[in-house]
Amino acid sequence: MKRFHKYSAENQPKAWLYLMPAMIIVTMFTIYxxxxxxxxxxxxxSLLRLSFTGLDNYKTVLTDPVFHTAMKNTSIYAFIVVPIALIISLVISWLIFEKIKHKNFFETTFFIPYVTSTLAIGIVFRYLFNGDYGIINHLLSFFGIPGVNWLNxxxxxxxxxIIFGVWSGLAFNIIILLAGLRNINPExxxxxxxxxxTKWEQFKKITMPQLIPTVTFLLTVNFIGAFKVYSQVYALFGGTAGVANSASTAVFYIYDKFxxxxxxxxAMAATVILFVVILIFTFIQNKLIKKVEN
Structure with missing residues (x-):
């Protein structure tokens, strides 16, 4: 009697053949x-003359005060920027979704910063935060507040x-949240x-529960991105980490050492440590979010 085997896509030779180009690219540029x-x-x-040194690099990194400062700054940045940017993005996306008629125009406007080079935006912010002729200090002077030396x-x-990070993180959050709002059944x-x-009761009882998967995704992605912040530092402080490395972050520390x-x-020892920190934090965050969802 002829036997029939249950079809399984992953056991088909052709499937692996089609996946091979992607697997090669992932292996070369991610796994390796x-x-x-x-x-x-x-x-x-140096890279041309390497020799085994055991755990000495890890000891050097873990006892380096500059690395401690970089990790502290990274943590402060992540735990302040991510919640604030997410809350502001939620408010803006809700207002666009509920109150504004020409939604496409505002969606495009808010998405422009996401596709704009961080270095280009950093140049603009360097002008805004300039202690001598910056617009921000000029606006503060109208309220009798003395100028602040933002950059030096x-x-x-x-x-x-942090201010720059909150602003640069809004665009992506708003677009994703608007997509999540559209997926809520209008019934x-x-x-x-x-x-x-009331509108507040609808937001609390309908909108927020339906947005939990979207908010969970954004929290995970934003926290991982915040722990890897580098471009904002480089752009804002002109290729440095601020005065006396006061704005140094973990990735900037890695760049500087390498x-x-x-x-x-x-640099690679610091990279492994940062990878482990992100891995542990992401695991704990996912556990906490699952408990909240349940």
Whole structure:
């Protein structure tokens, strides 16, 4: 009697053949660099003359005060920028969705910063935050507030970076939240109107529960991106990490050790540490979000 086997797409030779180009690219540009970075973290010297040094690079990184400052700045940036940017984005996207008629125009306007070069935007913000002729200090003067040295002070460099980070993070959040709002069944709101529910009650009982998957996605992506912040620092402070490295972040520390100091082993050790931190934080965050959802 002829036997029939259950069809399985992943066991078809043609499927693996079609997947092979993508698998090769992922292996070359994602998997191999991960293993290469891990191997380099145990080496010392230049890239052309490497020698095994064990855990010395990790000891150097973990006892480096500059790395401690970079990780502290990165944590402050992540835990302030991500919630604030998400809340502002939620408010703006809700107003666009509910109150504004020409939604396409405003969606395009808010999406422009996302497709614009961070370096180009950084140049504009350097002008805005300039202590001598910047527009922000000029506006503060109307309220009798003295000018702030936004870019050239150790006490304000992280604050300036946070402001820039919040602004640059709005565009992506707004577009994704608007997509999430469109996916909510409008019948829910019609029924709520029939029973006399206010807009706030509809937002609390209908909109937010329906947006939880979207907000969860944005929290995960934004936190990972915040821990990897680099372009904003480079653009805002003209290729440096602020005065006395006061705005240094983990990725900027890695860049400085690899390209400026020429110590790839130290840079890769810091990379592995940052990778582990992001991995642990993402795992804990997903666990907490699942508990909230349940």
């Amino acid at each position: 660099p991960l293993f290469r970075s891990f191997w380099l973290s145990f080496q010392k010297g 002070s150790t006490s304000t460099s992280v604050t300036t970076l 829910y709101y019609k029924v709520a109107d029939m029973f006399g529910a 390209h400026v100091a020429g110590r790839p082993g130290i």
